[in-house]
Amino acid sequence: MSPANLFLIAALLGSGVCVALQGPTNALLAQAVHSPVNAAFLSFLVGTIVLGVMIVVNGVQPNWRSMINLPWYAWMGGVYGAVFVSIVAFAAPRIGIAQTLTILIAGQAATALVLDHFGAFGLIVRPINVTRALGMAAVVVGVLLVRRT
Numbered sequence: 001m002s003p004a005n006l007f008l009i010a011a012l013l014g015s016g017v018c019v020a021l022q023g024p025t026n027a028l029l030a031q032a033v034h035s036p037v038n039a040a041f042l043s044f045l046v047g048t049i050v051l052g053v054m055i056v057v058n059g060v061q062p063n064w065r066s067m068i069n070l071p072w073y074a075w076m077g078g079v080y081g082a083v084f085v086s087i088v089a090f091a092a093p094r095i096g097i098a099q100t101l102t103i104l105i106a107g108q109a110a111t112a113l114v115l116d117h118f119g120a121f122g123l124i125v126r127p128i129n130v131t132r133a134l135g136m137a138a139v140v141v142g143v144l145l146v147r148r149t
Contacts (some may be wrong), residue, residue, distance in 0.1 A: 022088035023097045026089035043085055044078075073121075102146040109139045 022043075032127035054060075084104075091100045113136055119125035126132075 020097060020101060022085070023088040023092040023100055026085060029091040030089040033095070035088045039089045040082055040085040043089075044082065098146050102143045106139050106143045109136055 026036070026039045026043050029042060031034040033039055033042065088100055088104065113128050115121065115123055115134060116126040117128045
C-alpha cells in the first residue's frame with residue numbers, strides 16, 4: 001500500500017474519531033443551550049472560525065468564477081451538515097452514541113452504494129455487486145447487533 005493511501009486511511013480513521021466525539025459533545029452543548037439546533041449553530045460557528053483560520057494559514061483563495069457555474073445542489077453540503085449535527089445532538093443522549101452512529105453509518109453506506117452505482121455527482125461508477133451487497137448486509141447486521149441491549 002502506498003504512503004498516500006496509508007495517510008488517507010489514517011485521516012479517515014481520525015475523521016471517524018471526530019464524528020464519534022462530535023455527537024456527545026454537541027449533545028452536551030444542546031443541553032446547555034436548550035436545543036440541538038442551537039448547538040448545531042454554535043458548532044458550525046466554531047467550525048467556520050476554524051476553517052477561516054485554516055484558509056488564512058494555507059493562503060487558499062477560492063475561484064469565485066467557477067463557483068458561479070455550480071449547480072444548485074453543489075451548495076447543499078451545509079444543509080446536510082446542519083441536519084446531521086442537529087439530529088445526532090438530539091439522538092445521542094437518548095439512544096447512545098453507538099446506536100446513533102451505527103444507524104447513521106447504515107444510512108450513509110446505503111446511500112453511498114446507490115451514489116457509486118450511478119456515478120452520481122461525477123463519482124466513478126462502481127456498480128452494486130454481490131460482494132458490495134453482502135458488505136451492506138453486514139453493516140445492517142452490525143446495526144442490529146449494536147441495538148440489542
